[in-house]
Amino acid sequence: MLVVHPEPAHAPSSTPSTSLERPDKPEEACGVYAVLAPGQQVANLTYFGLYALQHRGQESAGIAVFDSEQHVRLHKDMGLVSQVFDQEVLERMPGDLAIGHNRYSTTGSSKVCNAQPVVLNTRLGPFALAHNGNLVNAAQLRQDLGAIASELTSTTDSELIAFALQRAVDAGGDWEAAIREAAGLCRGAFSLVIGTPGALFALRDGHGIRPLVFGHLGEPGQAQWVVSSETCGLDIIGATYEDDVQPGEIIRFVQGEPSPLRSRWCDEPAKLCVFEMIYFARPDSRFFGESLYSYRVRIGEVLARETPVEADIVIGVPDSGIPAAIGFSQVSGIHYADGLIKNRYVGRTFIQPTQAMREAGIRVKLNPLPDVLAGQRVVVIDDSIVRGTTSRKLVAALREAGAREVHMRISSPAVTHPCFYGIDTDSQDHLIAARLTLEEITAHLGVDSLAYLSKEGMVEAAQANSSHFCTACFDGQYPIDMDEDVRSSKLMLEPAGIAASVR
DSSP: OOOOOOOOOOSOOSSEEEEEEOOSOBBOEEEEEEOTTTTTTTHHHHHHHHHTTTTGGGSSEEEEEOOOTTTTEEEESSSOOHHHHHHHHHHOOOOOOEEEEEEEESSSSSGGGSOEEEEEETTTTEEEEEEEEEEOHHHHHHHHHHGGGGOOOOOOOOHHHHHHHHHHHHHHHOOHHHHHHHHHHHHHHEEEEEEEESOOOEEETTTOOOOOOOOOOSTSSOOOEEEESSHHHHTTTEEEEEEEOOOEEEEEEEESSSEEEESSOOOOOOOEEHIIIIIIOOSEETTTEEEEHHHHHHHHHHHHHHHHOOSEEEEOTTTTTHHHHHHHHHHHEEEEOOOOOTTTOOOSSHHHHHHHHHHHHHHHHHOOOOHHHHOEEEEESSSSSSHHHHHHHHHHHHHHHHOOOEEEEEEEOOOOOOOOOBBBOOOOGGGGHHHHHHHHHHHHHOEEEEEEEOOOHHHEEEEEEGGEOOOHHHHHOSSSOHHHHHHHHHHOHHHHHHHHHHO
C-alpha cells in the first residue's frame, strides 16, 4: 500500500530558484542518501545526511520514509534542506527506511514536480528512488516505455528509470531482477538508492561516473546501514565507512541481515568523473583512501612545478581553490595569504537582483581585502574556468583592491567539451577554452599571465590508475556513447582544435 503525505511547503514551489548570477563553474546534478536503521529516527538521520550533501544540489530536497506497515510518507519541495524540512515535518515521518535527495537540475527544469525521490507503486508494493547522474538515452527510453510514458508527472530522466523499474516489477520480476532489467535499459551516469518494502538497494552504472559509498551505524553486524553520495554524509551522523558501491555493482541491504548482498549487474571500465576530485565533492570526503583536501593540495603542488611565476603572495578563490593555493605556496615558496573573503550565506535565492547588482555580482559572493592585496604581485588559484565571466570580474576586483600584478593559475586543465553525465555545463560554443587561444583568454580576463594544470599532472596527483577517470570535459573522450541529438545539442564546435592545445 502506498500512502503519500505531502506537507505544507516551507519554500516557494511554483517558481524555480534563481541565483544572483549563473555560477561560472560546472555544477553537480544531485546528492542521494539512504538509511536502513530499525528503531532509529531515520527521517532525522536522512535530514542531516542531506545537509552534509547540500553542496551537490540546492534547488530542491526530499525524503521518503517506509514505516513498519510498509506505507510510504513523502515530503519534497523547492529550496535548501533547512527550508524544506523542520522538526514538525520530520516527526510526522516515522519508519525504518528512508530515501533522501538533493537536486540540481540537468535534465528537467527546476520545478517542484521534478523534485525527488520518485515514489511509485507496483504489484510488490511501493518503492522510492533517488538518482544522481544523467542518462544520455532518455529520449529512447521514453519511447521504449510506450503508453506508460503518458503517466509521467515530471520531465526528468530519473522518473523514466523509476517507470522502467515499475514495468519490470509488474511484469513478474522480483525486486533485484527488476532493478537489473531497468538498469540495463539506461545509458549514462546513474548512482541510485532504491527503497522497497523488504530491502534497500544501491547501485552504480557500469563506469561508476558518480560516486556512492556505504557504511554502518553502531557495531558491525547490527544491520543498520547508510548509503551516501560521499563519505561526509556518513561522518555527520557518526556512521562508519565500509566501502564504495563499486562501478557496475548492485548491493541489497536487508533488515536483520548482518552483511549486505553484493553482486555485479554489468562490467565496464571504471570512469569516475575527475571533477568530483577537483571541485564537486567536499574536501573532507574520502576517495581512494584519503580526503580530497590532500589531493587538492597535491594538484596545487604539481601546478606550481608546471607553471612557475614570480610573485609576492598566493591566494585561493574560496572555497575549492584554497587547498590548491596552499600546495602552490608550499612548492613555490611564495607566501600564502587570504585575499578574498566569501559570504558563505549567499546561495540560490528567489529574489531577482537588479542589472547593476548582476554587474557587480562578484562582490556579492567574494570581497577582496585591499590591506592584503595593495601593491602586491598576486597569484590567484582557482579550480576551473568555464565561460570566463566570473573570472574576469574577479580579476577586475583584485586590481581595484590595489593588486599590482594578477597571475591566474587553474588547478585543472582547460574545459573544452561539455559534460553529458550529470554536470550542468554549457554547449561547446559557450566554453571559453573551446573558442579562444590561451593568449586570447589571458587578454579577455585581464591577467598578466594564465596557465592551466596539465591533464597528466591532474591524474598523477590522484595517485590512482589514470584510466579510472572520465576526463571528457578536457579531451572529448566520452566513455559512453550517446544519441546523436544529445551529442549535437552541446558539441557545437567539435572538434575543439583551438582548445585542445591550451595549457
